Amino acid sequence: MRIDEFGLPSLVRLSNFAGRSSAFLARVDHDTWTRITATVREAGGRLISLWGAEEAPGISAISAAYALKDGILWLQLPVGEGHGDSDGYPDISVVFPCATRMQRAVYELVGLRAIGAEDTRPWLNHGNWPAEYRPLQKLSSGTERSQSQEADYPFVHVVGDGVHEIAVGPIHAGVIEPGHFRFSVVGEKVLRLEERLGYAHRGIERLFERVLALDGHHIAGRIAGDTTVAFTWAYCMAVERAFDIQIPPRAQWLRALLLERERTANHLGDLGALGNDAGFAYGLARFSRLKEDWLRLNDRFFGHRYLMDRIVPGGVAKDIDARSVTAMLTQCDQIDAQVRVMQRIYDDQSGLQDRFAGAGILSAEVAEHLGVCGLVGRASGRKTDVRVDHPYAPYHEVQVQMVSDERADVAARVAVRFGEIYESIRLIRALLADLPGGEIVSRIEHTGSPSRGVGWIEGWRGDVFVALETGASGTISRCHCHDPSWQNWPALEHAIIGNIVPDFPLINKSFNLNYAGHDL
Structure with a gap:
């Protein structure tokens, strides 16, 4: 329809x-x-x-x-x-x-x-x-200040013979963001999990109202450090649509290059962390080194390890030359070969597969019901990807081959990550091979009238959305940013049911959702 x-x-x-x-x-x-x-x-x-x-x-x-x-x-x-x-x-x-x-x-x-x-x-x-x-x-x-009036939160209680609760967080042993997880268990088997988040609310949506629309990309890029490219691109797309600005073709292709490099970096890190959470420290060591090499090349040619502030309204802030292209293509060959070796090791390691297979199942029916998106949804057979379903430039020319899996467990989410690394590397090669010439940024002048625009980008977790409303003088009257974790956090509560409590860190990492990024 x-x-x-x-x-x-x-x-x-x-x-x-x-x-x-x-x-x-x-x-x-x-x-x-x-x-x-x-x-x-x-x-x-x-x-x-x-x-x-x-x-x-x-x-x-x-x-x-x-x-x-x-x-x-x-x-x-x-x-x-x-x-x-x-x-x-x-x-x-x-x-x-x-x-x-x-x-x-x-x-x-x-x-x-x-x-x-x-x-x-x-x-x-x-x-x-x-x-x-x-x-x-x-x-x-x-900016108002008030004294804390925190009260007990009415968690849903599960009752029955042998049922007890385990409270985890919001402060955790590792260096991770704050979130509270309330488990209702019998022995070690989880009957129910209820999350309480919102501890990292930073007032970002109000901060947007204090800057001009042409400067808001600096805030958008700091919503989530591991998704800075996707959020910045979505914001800049909203600005460009609000002001009816066309960006140069070269800038469109460079933006996609940055996005696929961000996707690859995060998947490399996650694959190492998933191996570590399953007791396979060798995986963490190898993937950490691969990710570090990837980030160092980001810094070398784009000026920032995590590519922050590289996308700007009207285009991009940094161009690349022939030497950069050669180095990135060489790195793609090296990373591709080494990741394939690691995938064979992961697939053959019985201890890993024993932990991955059948853990944290999120059925296709539950994923559909909850509107799960991104790689978590694709690992449960829910095939949604904005780059494929609603391809924005240059993805309507460099067509994405969607990676999915039907198993719906941790093993499936690991497999999707491997597949998406290979696909991102293929896309990077294609983008570099056909990179258009010309300018990398268009001049933007505000017309003076209030306007609206939206941005929609497939980040590495799922689709990132920005709705922007501007005032008469280029100010921001409302900017709403949305992280896909809003849809996917409730799904984690379902995926843990029937598993044992010690498997929660592994299942949680296989989702790897954003805490602060959806607590704006």
């Missing part, structure tokens, strides 16, 4: 991405909001993100972005004076369960409540601000 077939009279095309996808915006009423939500589900679409904003005193809007066959449908529902319920909107978690936590965050940040929602517990507010305070409302500066 195409977006223009939904019968939305207010439908406006926001942009054509440079590629084969579009974005549309529609202002709707409560009934249409509910009808479209159900229709999107029936049409095989999925929820990308849900967020809220205060548009004027007494008037706010709840927004939802849906992925459909021909692009993004951004729905806006006004809420407030003269717009139905004064502070609420129809719950969509009954149709898209992954919206549950997003709706809880919207209420705490903006004050908009989901009418009829079953789970209304706090998500971001751990007692760090008063219950009536709303950080994203216009009257709030975002």
Whole structure:
């Protein structure tokens, strides 16, 4: 079903991405909001993100972005004076369960409540601000201070003979981000896991309002250090669509080069960590060295190990020359050969396979129900990849061969990582072989009128989304960034059921989700 077939009279095309996808915006009423939500589900679409904003005193809007066959449908529902319920909107978690936590965050940040929602517990507010305070409302500066009022969180309790709870976190033994995991177990077998996150909320969405749209990419690139390319590209795409700017072809190809290098670096690191979590320290040592070599070449030719600030509005900040191309192609040959050797070792190592196979199964049905995306979804047979389904430049020319697996366990998620390294290396070779000439950045001048734009990029975890609304003088009135971990964290709770507690670190690492990146 195409977006223009939904019968939305207010439908406006926001942009054509440079590629084969579009974005549309529609202002709707409560009934249409509910009808479209159900229709999107029936049409095989999925929820990308849900967020809220205060548009004027007494008037706010709840927004939802849906992925459909021909692009993004951004729905806006006004809420407030003269717009139905004064502070609420129809719950969509009954149709898209992954919206549950997003709706809880919207209420705490903006004050908009989901009418009829079953789970209304706090998500971001751990007692760090008063219950009536709303950080994203216009009257709030975002700099207010208050005393902690933390209260006990109402976890769901499992009862029965021999059932007990194990609390893990939010502070962990390793150098990782904070998150609390409450296990209900019998012996060592897990009956239920419930997560509590939100400890790393940094007020990033409010920080965007303090800078000009042409400077916001610096903030976007620091949402998640391991996904800096994807977030920056998505943000810059939103700016370019809002200001109707076309970037040079060479810049498009260089952006894809940076994205595939980011994807490869993260997969190399994860494969080592997964080996280590299964007691195979040799894997950690080998993959750590491969990742370090990869990052050093980033620094050598792009000026930053993790490629931060390399993408800018209008293009890229750093070009490459023939010497760089030769060195990267040589490295691709070396890394490809060594990773294939390591895959044979992993496949033949009985201790690893005993830990990987059958652990942390996330069935295709559960993945579909929860809207799981990215590599976790592809390892459960859910074949979604923005580079393939909605190819933006240059991916409509350099076609991606999607990597997937049907086994749905840790072994499948390991196999997808190996496959995606090989595919990224193939793409890097193709990008370097046909890299266009010309400029690497376009000049951008703000036209002076308020505008909107969206960015949508397939990061290494899954699709990263940015919705941008600008003011009359190039300021940012609202910038919402979405990490795929919103969809995938609830799936981890299902994947651990029936496993033993000592397998949780391995299963958790096979997902490797973002803590701070979705606690904006």
